[in-house]
Amino acid sequence: MAFTGVLFPATATGAPHRLRHLHQLCPKPRRLSSTTRTLALPSSADLPVLDAPVALAAASSVAALAAALSLSDPERRRRQQAEDVGGGDKEVVRDYFNNTGFERWKKIYGEATEGVNRVQLDIRLGHAQTVENALSMLRDGGPLAGLSVCDAGCGTGSLSIPLASEGALVSASDISAAMVTEAERQAREALADRPDLQMPKFEVKDLESLDGKFDIVVCLDVLIHYPQGKAEAMIAHLASLAESRLVLSFAPKTLYYDLLKRVGELFPGPSKATRAYLHAERDVERALEKVGWRVRKRGFIRTQFYFAKLVEAVPVGLA
Numbered sequence: 373m374a375f376t377g378v379l380f381p382a383t384a385t386g387a388p389h390r391l392r393h394l395h396q397l398c399p400k401p402r403r404l405s406s407t408t409r410t411l412a413l414p415s416s417a418d419l420p421v422l423d424a425p426v427a428l429a430a431a432s433s434v435a436a437l438a439a440a441l442s443l444s445d446p447e448r449r450r451r452q453q454a455e456d457v458g459g460g461d462k463e464v465v466r467d468y469f470n471n472t473g474f475e476r477w478k479k480i481y482g483e484a485t486e487g488v489n490r491v492q493l494d495i496r497l498g499h500a501q502t503v504e505n506a507l508s509m510l511r512d513g514g515p516l517a518g519l520s521v522c523d524a525g526c527g528t529g530s531l532s533i534p535l536a537s538e539g540a541l542v543s544a545s546d547i548s549a550a551m552v553t554e555a556e557r558q559a560r561e562a563l564a565d566r567p568d569l570q571m572p573k574f575e576v577k578d579l580e581s582l583d584g585k586f587d588i589v590v591c592l593d594v595l596i597h598y599p600q601g602k603a604e605a606m607i608a609h610l611a612s613l614a615e616s617r618l619v620l621s622f623a624p625k626t627l628y629y630d631l632l633k634r635v636g637e638l639f640p641g642p643s644k645a646t647r648a649y650l651h652a653e654r655d656v657e658r659a660l661e662k663v664g665w666r667v668r669k670r671g672f673i674r675t676q677f678y679f680a681k682l683v684e685a686v687p688v689g690l691a
């Protein structure tokens with residue numbers, strides 16, 4: 373399947389029932405093309421119902437916006453978060469995804485609609501499209517049955533479970549013990565009547581500590597929690613674990629999304645505890661090239677509050 377430029381609409385061939393259902397639940401983006409798609413800024417999930425493009429338009433001048441941004445001082449908040457948990461980026465992220473973030477993201481990635489606001493539903497839709505598009509990318513290479521796949525930063529198992537249900541041999545890990553427990557619970561439930569399949573092997577581990585070799589390594593919506601320097605090392609490590617393919621999603625850094633993120637940071641809320649870092653697509657490609665990999669397929673997923681670049685990389689020798 374051709375997989376270039378913009379991701380195909382999720383309503384195209386093979387779109388799961390869950391996505392169609394979500395389309396009915398989520399209002400259509402008001403300003404965005406219906407043919408483009410989403411990646412999620414975790415911070416958006418914590419916002420009250422806020423139409424960010426509208427918020428942007430409401431900022432009457434660049435000067436007013438700049439003043440507001442400097443008042444919000446996200447850097448100071450980040451330092452405070454790190455001090456609170458006695459560590460750096462990773463400790464903040466681990467703490468967040470074991471506590472408030474776990475509850476919030478379990479809800480977003482779940483299926484219930486009660487108590488889920490419009491922003492969260494929209495992010496659910498965007499994330500489901502990222503998972504579906506990643507699966508399509510992977511299936512493009514042929515059947516997944518029997519292939520070893522590492523799902524690094526597996527969350528509640530949104531990707532691991534469908535991979536296992538197609539017969540892949542999945543090693544799923546996450547820095548958050550709460551996430552891993554939930555993913556394992558969901559996998560047992562989803563695969564209960566499929567004794568022919570291998571349950572994913574779940575592990576509480578940060579991706580930097582992963583070792584071994586896998587046919588495919590996938591890491592969806594994790595890099596957003598790390599600044600470029602750290603993300604670069606993570607990409608290199610993930611590539612070292614993969615034999616043939618590495619699939620990554622990240623929030624692309626563009627002027628527009630940078631501004632959108634900064635507007636989001638104006639509404640921190642008491643429990644809005646993760647940092648969100650955008651990454652320039654070129655920087656991600658450069659990190660891959662440094663370790664001998666090149667991007668072979670790419671896509672872009674976007675809804676109203678979620679936006680993600682999805683890339684599939686292969687070793688240069690295999691390209």
Ligand SMILES: C[S@@+](CC[C@H](N)C(=O)[O-])C[C@H]1O[C@@H](n2cnc3c(N)ncnc32)[C@H](O)[C@@H]1O
Binds near residue numbers: 462477548580
């Ligand atoms: C936004 S969620 C995405 C979860 C999953 N990949 C998905 O797309 O459904 C980010 C996940 O990354 C995990 N995470 C963050 N930093 C990590 C790290 N250094 N190593 C492993 N997991 C990490 C978090 O605990 C969280 O479950």
